[in-house]
Amino acid sequence: MxxxxxxxxxxxxxxxxxxxxxxxxxxxxxxxxxxxxxxxxxxxxxxxxxxxxxxxxxxxxxxxxxxxxxxxxxxxxxxxxxxxxxxxxxxxxxxxxxxxxxxxxxxxxxxxxxxxxxPEKDADYYEVQAVPHGEVRQIRYFSKVTGAWRRAFVYTPPGYDLNPKLRYPVLYLQHGGGEDERGWTVQGRADIILDNLIDRKQAVPMLIVMDKGYAVMAGEKPYVRAPGEPFDMRRLSSLPAFEKVVVDDLIPAIDARYRTLPDRDHRAMAGLSMGGGQTFEIVLHNLDKFAYVGGFSGVPGGNGGPVINTKTDFNGVLADAQAFNKRMKLVWIGTGTAEPAPMYKGMQGFREAITNAGIRHIYIESEGTSHEWLTWRRALHDFAPRLFKEAK
Amino acid sequence: MxxxxxxxxxxxxxxxxxxxxxxxxxxxxxxxxxxxxxxxxxxxxxxxxxxxxxxxxxxxxxxxxxxxxxxxxxxxxxxxxxxxxxxxxxxxxxxxxxxxxxxxxxxxxxxxxxxxxxPEKDADYYEVQAVPHGEVRQIRYFSKVTGAWRRAFVYTPPGYDLNPKLRYPVLYLQHGGGEDERGWTVQGRADIILDNLIDRKQAVPMLIVMDKGYAVMAGEKPYVRAPGEPFDMRRLSSLPAFEKVVVDDLIPAIDARYRTLPDRDHRAMAGLSMGGGQTFEIVLHNLDKFAYVGGFSGVPGGNGGPVINTKTDFNGVLADAQAFNKRMKLVWIGTGTAEPAPMYKGMQGFREAITNAGIRHIYIESEGTSHEWLTWRRALHDFAPRLFKEAK
Incomplete structure (x- = not known):
């Protein structure tokens, strides 16, 4: 037949x-x-x-x-x-x-x-292996901030459905400018990286939440680029609207729907490029909500913006390094050695500023890679194992 | 800042x-x-x-x-x-x-x-509404038939995670030739259609499983189209390998991971175009596994193939119409009135054959649409409410 x-x-x-x-x-x-x-x-x-x-x-x-x-x-x-x-x-x-x-x-x-x-020789951590696999779930949630339904993706680790009493920490993970909530799984392979890390017991099982890093307050007009002009990245990065979405809408939606550990000790945020800048803004404004922060080729002032003032910026939370270091469990920054000069130098400016201010942090370089996804896969592969370890 | x-x-x-x-x-x-x-x-x-x-x-x-x-x-x-x-x-x-x-x-x-x-006037059933939303989950499972990991998508209805004792019926839903497992949610909006139908109590909560309708037996060579030639649809449609994947790998994987009702009375299969042809082949070969079948602009012989012989094809399961009608809870076929002639006529040939054989079925036309997604959204919108009702 x-x-x-x-x-x-x-x-x-x-x-x-x-x-x-x-x-x-x-x-x-x-x-x-x-x-x-x-x-x-x-x-x-x-x-x-x-x-x-x-x-x-x-x-x-x-x-x-x-x-x-x-x-x-x-x-x-x-x-x-x-x-x-x-x-x-x-x-x-x-x-x-x-x-x-x-x-x-x-x-x-x-x-x-x-x-x-x-293909990268001897790199199998972002290839599908014969290990248990988590799920990547498309969810919709209503944002009071924007007055509209939003789509996000949630990685749930292997076994999430089999352990109905277990609660999990959460990493909020942001894409870069010109990308969206699909980037971290499709280009970045975040789900595969975590499946492999968890199988090797190098990372604890966690949720990863990937939202669209763009937002417009309800009643405001969306940003539309003028004909032929490059993006205004300040407007594209959608702050402060996106910060308000994360804090007021997204985190409550995730904590309501998933078996999370809904406190700052079990909540991290990281992002790449534009998403790294957004991440530091959001985390440093909301230290009661996050204990881990990561900037992958992206930090405030990371590419052409003025270097941060660690005394006065972010409501002064970096001014007392001792108090800040005690409060934050991880500050992670990293970049590719082959990144274009403005990006590489922007990262060094931020790094120097927080180093001089006495902020404890990890700085990792990706050898030979530019402002691109292998830099960020490597960043996640280094960052994720450092999360939530003492909180276990 | x-x-x-x-x-x-x-x-x-x-x-x-x-x-x-x-x-x-x-x-x-x-x-x-x-x-x-x-x-x-x-x-x-x-x-x-x-x-x-x-x-x-x-x-x-x-x-x-x-x-x-x-x-x-x-x-x-x-x-x-x-x-x-x-x-x-x-x-x-x-x-x-x-x-x-x-x-x-x-x-x-x-x-x-x-x-x-x-935009379609007055059609809101495939638009995101202010109703509870299910999830679309990307899963990976290992296929013994192909010897490789496969990706599929699973729609879980609103409340799936909140009702850990409830079990659900399952619809297996296939894309058309030249499309893949993403088609039914991205182009077809199957998740939104079901969210709306379930909210209006027009369909019972169900899972929908959407797999890639292509498969190559382990050890065999993948089909590669010759330069400049059109697809050989017989080879593209991947039978019998895909049938074996569904029966031996996919259904067991879904029944193991999700809270399904794992019997024929709670299992349906439907598909569009090439997927409709695959669906009838698979269901009619496996009546012990499915009680509902749907062909959306796609049936065996639907486009240029010979009209089926209801006495001898499919191991003769259509020959005794009374027994078949007793066993199958639903046979659904439908097409767009503006489909190209070979497709429209192919569907009529199948319809005539099963009508003459006394096979009870539903036949629905989509007014004014061609071989395209609005035909299939309408098909799903008519088909899904007919599923699993008496099984509740």
Whole structure:
């Protein structure tokens, strides 16, 4: 009978299903069946697009590389070895940056972008292993602050449903500017990282809550970027509205729905890039609610803003370092060694300021990575095991 | 202090953030902040793309429409009123079909495609309402059949975690060819439809399990489409491997992890297009496991395959209509009145065959819709309330 189940609507797309190139393999970030882009053992990558009518087709991945047209209208290029990890990229057809039909889509750079995963040797902590797996749950909750329903994702650790009496600590984890609440699981693989850490007993079982780091107070107008202008990151980062959402709406919703340990000793917040800046603002304004804080390539003043004043900023909570160090169980900051200079220097400015003020903290660098997801996977992989240990 | 949280990495993209057009509104399917595409009150839609170097830019939405270039290199077109519901579309830049940077991405047509939601008057059953909301959970389970970990999504109804003694019936719900396990919640809004039906007491609380309808037996080679060729839908539909995954791996995994009612009287399966064909194959081969079956624009022989033989196909289970009608609680089929002829006719062939054989069934048409998601939202909205009622 299977022969009768043969033919439904499928639209073939002019795309990246050509012949393989040598001992390369389709990128793990490709859509099902797509043979391009491909990654070579030496980490070069080959891209391909059929575009018979185009004048020029390019790949934009950090740099911009011209592709070469064959007689059949298929453009191809192999680019030099890439740094391992996840990179956003675009194909550029006659000056228009477009998605590669061979790639999955990843919400970043404020649009659905193509992405390519370059394999990292001996790194299995963000790959799906034969271990118990938690769940990633999409929830909806009503925000009184914004007057609207919001969507968030909640990672529940393996066994959450099997231990109906156990209560869990919670990490609030934020994405970067131009990304959203999907980023930490889709690009960041936070759920897989925690599944593996928990299985190896390197991290305690915890919930992770990932919300959208944008908010507009009820009755106010949403921020819309003017035509052709870059984002105003101050407005994009949505403070103070987002802080109010987290404190007044999100935390109460999570504590009401999940078996949490609803106190500051069992609540952490971390974020990357814009999310790191938001995180420090929110945590330092609400020390009664959080005992752990992390900034992954993102801190107040992290990229072009003025360096913080540890005497007066954040209502002066950093001024008495001894009291602050006693109260906070962890301040974690980190960055990639290959980050663009303004970001790297911004982080160093913050680090120097809190060091000079006597604030106890951990500072970790990710070797060779830029302002991108492998830096942040590594950050989470270092950060999560430091959480909630003494609280067990 | 907010002033210091200003500047992180955001990549501006040359795209669809121009000036609004009249009393139109950005489509609800747009990415955050994107002003184009826009939908007009009369359901016309306006598209825009900046492409100064392109020779020709078009919109492909059913038909292909040429866009008009302004002096600033921005191309625009307003297309005639569209049928309400969700439609996949592409922009075409110098003959290459690409994503609209203003649109979210939706896995369909075997790639990440742009999509546009055209509002439907007086239809609120697939909009988020002020009602209790269930969760959509991403799970991973190991398949012995394929020898690999698989991802599926599970809708749990409102209150699932609050009623730890209650057990629930389960609907297995499949996507169409070129789509995957994300389709039913992202494009289909199955979770929202059930939240609303349950709140109105029109459907009983149930779980919905949405898996990827593709599978390759362990040790066998995955199906890869030859360059330039359309999909071989028989191979894409993955039978018999997918049937074995459902029966041997998926159902046991769900019954082990969730508080299900693990018998045939509390288990349904339905699918759309290719998923409808798969569903009938799987259910009719496994009548001991399912008591309800639904085919939404998809049945065996539904599009070009031979009409079924009700005497001999499916091990002859349809030959004794009286026995079959006694055993099955529901056979539901339906289609859109505007579907392409082969699909519409294929459905009629199946309908005629089971009618002539005396098989009791429900047949419902979706007025004015084609082979697309509004047809299937309507199908689910009619189908789900008929499930598990007497089993309560």
């Amino acid at each position: 299977y022969i009768k189940t043969i033919a439904w609507f499928a639209i073939a797309c002019a795309s990246a299903w050509g012949q393989p190139a040598g001992d390369s393999k389709p990128a793990s970030t490709n859509v099902m069946g797509a043979q391009y882009p491909r990654v070579h053992p030496d980490l070069r990558a080959t891209f391909q697009l059929k575009a018979p009518e185009a004048k020029l087709v390019q790949v934009r991945l950090g740099q911009t590389y011209d592709m070469v047209r064959a007689d059949d209208g298929v453009w191809t290029v192999t680019i030099p070895p890439q740094v391992p990890g996840f990179h956003y990229y675009s194909l550029v057809v006659d000056s228009v940056a477009v998605n590669d039909p061979g790639s999955e889509a990843f919400y970043g750079t404020s649009r659905q972008s193509s992405g390519i995963e370059i | 907010y002033i210091k949280t200003i500047a992180w990495f955001a990549i501006a993209c040359a795209s669809a953030w121009g000036q609004p057009a009249g009393d139109s509104k950005p489509a609800s399917t747009n990415v955050m902040g994107a002003q184009y595409p826009r939908v007009h009150p009369d359901l016309r839609a306006t598209f825009q793309l900046k492409a100064p170097e392109a020779k020709l830019v078009q919109v492909r939405l059913g038909q292909t429409y040429d866009m008009v270039r302004a002096d600033d290199g921005v191309w625009t077109v307003t297309i005639p009123p569209q049928v309400p519901g969700f439609h996949y579309y592409s922009l075409v830049v110098d003959s290459v079909a690409v994503n609209d940077p203003g649109s979210e991405a939706f896995y369909g047509t075997s790639r990440q495609s742009s999509g546009i939601e055209i």
